[in-house]
Amino acid sequence: MNTKAEEPKGTNAADIGKLVLAGLVLVAGIFAYSWLGRDGNISPSVRLLGVLAALVISLAIAAFTALGRRVRNFIAESQFEMRKVVWPTRDETIKTTGIIILVVIVLSLLLGLIDLILKSVILDWLLKLGG
Structure with a gap:
């Protein structure tokens, strides 16, 4: 302050x-x-x-x-x-970026899997039962 x-x-x-x-x-x-x-x-x-x-x-x-x-x-x-800010080293930046890329890939695969499951449930099971 x-x-x-x-x-x-x-x-x-x-x-x-x-x-x-x-x-x-x-x-x-x-x-x-x-x-x-x-x-x-x-x-x-x-x-x-x-x-x-x-x-x-x-x-x-x-x-x-x-x-x-x-x-x-x-x-x-x-x-x-x-001047007070402590900036990360190059090694820390590369490791953190790698972790973020890995998390994004895992989450996108997980969301894709959930989307595929919901699509098959809705299109294959629910619509065939109603029709």
Whole structure:
């Protein structure tokens, strides 16, 4: 559990303005991509670079809001928690995968056998008795 003091969750007007500006920059980049593509004079790779630049600029603007700080803190804490994970060795992974494949094969054969038994009971015995 995180023992840090929680930041206030409210959003002020400056943060809202920054988020709106980031959205406008991104929309402008997407609009410019389609607008500049109408004439065919500008190559698609240059237009794509423009959209990527607009995306990077909008993310940079959004990073300086309270929401952006919370996202950065979340990513930093996630990376810290990922360092605590004990990953299985290659040998453990291969053995576990083999066991899972074996269980899947056994269960599929068992379900196939149950299906075959039910089919023979219903088609051969019950329908012949009724007909």
